[in-house]
Amino acid sequence: xxxxxxxxxxxxxxxxxxxxxxxxxxxxxxxxxxxxxxxxxxxxxxxxxxxxxxxxxxxxxxxxxxxxxxxxxxxxxxxxxxxxxxxxxxxxxxxxxxxxxxxxxxxxxxxxxxxxxxxxxxxxxxxxxxxxxxxxxxxxxxxxxxxxxxxxxxxxxxxxxxxxxxxxxxxxxxxxxxxxxxxxxxxxxxxxxxxxxxxxxxxxxxxxxxxxxxxxxxxxxxxxxxxxxxxxxxxxxxxxxxxxxxxxxxxxxxxxxxxxxxxxxxxxxxxxxxxxxxxxxxxxxxxxxxxxxxxxxxxxxxxxxxxxxxxxxxxxxxxxxxxxxxxxxxxxxxxxxxxxxxxxxxxxxxxxxxxxxxxxxxxxxxxxxxxxxxxxxxxxxxxxxxxxxxxxxxxxxxxxxxxxxxxxxxxxxxxxxxxxxxxxxxxxxxxxxxxxxxxxxxxxxxxxxxxxxxxxxxxxxxxxxxxxxxxxxxxxxxxxxxxxxxxxxxxxxxxxxxxxxxxxxxxxxxxxxxxxxx
Numbered sequence: 001x002x003x004x005x006x007x008x009x010x011x012x013x014x015x016x017x018x019x020x021x022x023x024x025x026x027x028x029x030x031x032x033x034x035x036x037x038x039x040x041x042x043x044x045x046x047x048x049x050x051x052x053x054x055x056x057x058x059x060x061x062x063x064x065x066x067x068x069x070x071x072x073x074x075x076x077x078x079x080x081x082x083x084x085x086x087x088x089x090x091x092x093x094x095x096x097x098x099x100x101x102x103x104x105x106x107x108x109x110x111x112x113x114x115x116x117x118x119x120x121x122x123x124x125x126x127x128x129x130x131x132x133x134x135x136x137x138x139x140x141x142x143x144x145x146x147x148x149x150x151x152x153x154x155x156x157x158x159x160x161x162x163x164x165x166x167x168x169x170x171x172x173x174x175x176x177x178x179x180x181x182x183x184x185x186x187x188x189x190x191x192x193x194x195x196x197x198x199x200x201x202x203x204x205x206x207x208x209x210x211x212x213x214x215x216x217x218x219x220x221x222x223x224x225x226x227x228x229x230x231x232x233x234x235x236x237x238x239x240x241x242x243x244x245x246x247x248x249x250x251x252x253x254x255x256x257x258x259x260x261x262x263x264x265x266x267x268x269x270x271x272x273x274x275x276x277x278x279x280x281x282x283x284x285x286x287x288x289x290x291x292x293x294x295x296x297x298x299x300x301x302x303x304x305x306x307x308x309x310x311x312x313x314x315x316x317x318x319x320x321x322x323x324x325x326x327x328x329x330x331x332x333x334x335x336x337x338x339x340x341x342x343x344x345x346x347x348x349x350x351x352x353x354x355x356x357x358x359x360x361x362x363x364x365x366x367x368x369x370x371x372x373x374x375x376x377x378x379x380x381x382x383x384x385x386x387x388x389x390x391x392x393x394x395x396x397x398x399x400x401x402x403x404x405x406x407x408x409x410x411x412x413x414x415x416x417x418x419x420x421x422x423x424x425x426x427x428x429x430x431x432x433x434x435x436x437x438x439x440x441x442x443x444x445x446x447x448x449x450x451x452x453x454x455x456x457x458x459x460x461x462x463x464x465x466x467x468x469x470x471x472x473x474x475x476x477x478x479x480x481x482x483x484x485x486x487x488x489x490x491x492x493x494x495x496x497x498x499x500x501x502x503x504x505x506x507x508x509x510x511x512x513x514x515x516x517x518x
Contacts, residue, residue, distance in 0.1 A: 043304075046313040047229050050302050054225045055218060057303025064210070064217040071203075071210035078203035081189065081196045090182035099174040110169040114161020118154045125150040174383040182389075185371035193363030198356040205353065209346040216339035219511055221301075226507045228298040229312065234500040235291040236315040238493060242284040245489045249276045252485070255471075256478055269478040276482055329440040329509060334432055337514030341432060344425040351418040358414050362407035365398045432512070439509040446501045453491070453498040460484075460491035 045053075055061060102110070109116075126147065133143040189196060253273040259265035296306045304310070335341060374389030381388070400407070467484035470476035 043308065043310045044313065045302070045310055047226070050225050050229050050298065050312075051222050053302040053304070054221050058217070058221045058301070061214075061217045061221055064214040068207070068210040068214055071207040075200075075203035075207045078200045081199060084186050084188040087185045087187070088183070089185070091180075093179045093181075095177050095179070097177070099176045101172045101174065102169065107169050110165035112162065113165030113168075114158040114163065117161040118158035121157055122150055122154050171382070175377055175385055176383070180376040180387070181374070183371055183373045185369065188368040190366040190368055192365050192367075193360030195357055195360030198353045198360060202350055202353045202357070205346050205349045209343055209350070212339045212342040212346060215516075216343065219339060219514070219516075223507060223511045225298070225301050227504060228294065228301055229314075230500050230503050230507075232291065232294045232298055233312055233314045234496055235287060235294050236312070237496045239284070239287045239291055241489065241492050241496065242280065242287045245485065246277070246280040246284055248485050248488075249273065249280050249482070252478070252481055253277050264474075265478065272478060272482065276485075329436050329443075329513065331433055331436050334436050334513045335429060338432055338512075339514060341425070341428055341514075344421070344428050348418065348421045348425055351414070351421045355411060355414040355418060358410050359407070362400050362403065364400075367396045369394050369396055435512045436509075439505065439512045442505045443502075443509050446498065446505045450495075450498040450502050453495040456491040457495045460488040464488040 129138075129143045129146050129150075132138045133140060138146075253270070253276075256265050256270050256273050260267060260270050295310060299306050299308055299310065370391075370393040372389055372391050374387050376385065376387045378384040378386055378388035380390065464484045464487075467476055467481045471478070471481045
């Protein structure tokens with residue numbers, strides 16, 4: 001096993017100077033099998049891979065996805081408003097006093113029912129016996145016997161009557177100090193003034209709005225990644241240019257120092273070259289710092305560690321980078337595809353449906369109800385101490401009659417909000433039209449600058465070659481060579497800027513047109 005690891009290590013060191021893409025497998029093996037070895041190969045990223053990683057890791061894009069999930073759930077919840085809803089309720093209540101059907105006088109009368117009846121019966125019988133005796137229909141002995149009989153019957157009648165009265169009074173007790181109740185209620189909306197339809201349309205439009213927001217976030221993410229990617233490529237090429245320029249002025253400095261020793265150049269010429277060398281080193285330092293910061297930004301957008309060492313595919317292209325294909329700036333496509341315009345259109349549609357929703361609150365509303373109610377004590381066979389219930393079905397109608405013009409004011413305010421949203425949409429369309437025109441102009445301008453920069457680069461290369469040749473032949477001095485080197489540096493830098501600017505303007509034009517770049 002040691003021999004195999006050693007062979008891998010030797011092969012990896014031998015191939016260290018070769019392109020990373022060709023020997024990426026060996027680099028991965030070394031990283032996995034020999035973690036204690038020096039640094040592994042750099043991560044090589046293409047523009048497509050940067051876009052893919054950014055779309056996977058962008059936090060705002062993930063937030064937009066979650067908003068889309070929220071809108072979908074809200075839309076599903078709105079659909080349930082068409083369906084019947086069932087509610088179950090139950091409760092228990094203890095009261096200090098029970099419900100009484102009889103008042104106190106009625107209870108007292110029932111409690112003395114036998115006593116009152118016996119008294120009335122005894123008085124009536126005495127009167128009757130006296131009248132019969134007075135008319136001679138019965139004898140005094142018979143009357144006395146009947147009186148004795150009535151006196152003996154009176155206690156029994158009194159006792160039986162009082163017992164019956166007490167039974168009746170007890171039957172009227174409700175026993176409602178402990179009350180239980182439960183109900184199942186079903187409600188089916190029939191007509192809600194169009195409010196349910198409007199709420200469902202708002203939910204549908206909100207889902208479209210979330211999808212358009214998602215698309216807008218994707219476009220912005222890709223646009224930011226493209227800008228960061230091409231900025232890194234530009235600074236990489238400028239870094240190479242700064243290194244080449246430093247080599248040029250350093251070689252010139254070496255030549256001038258030799259000429260000073262030979263007495264064919266002055267010390268002032270050497271100082272001029274030294275100043276230019278210092279400037280070149282400063283420029284290289286600034287480019288290095290800018291490149292590091294640009295790579296940090298690209299790593300952050302792609303979800304990579306900020307300090308990770310990365311290499312881009314287009315950094316290896318030292319000459320002309322591959323050009324984009326032409327894009328037709330069609331205004332109609334921009335107005336149709338721009339996610340921002342779609343979102344504003346969704347806002348207008350939501351505002352219109354909101355007006356209908358506000359209006360529905362002041363229109364008649366009809367709902368069908370049905371359910372089952374159970375109580376204890378039961379009320380359907382006297383006051384029974386048991387659970388018993390009834391079914392019920394009905395229609396509920398609500399008709400607003402007078403609200404002091406509240407509905408008029410609210411509907412008017414909602415319509416005004418719709419007009420504002422429409423004006424914002426119209427203003428955005430005008431701005432999009434201006435953006436398309438400006439972006440098309442910038443693309444054309446960038447292509448012209450690139451063509452001029454290519455010519456300037458060719459001329460600067462020839463000028464530098466002639467200056468170096470003249471300096472060697474002794475017909476040109478140090479100042480002329482430094483001027484030619486400066487012109488060469490500016491031409492090369494402008495060429496890099498123009499080349500990158502073409503790509504950035506094309507990317508911006510695609511974004512303005514609302515194209516799905518990735």
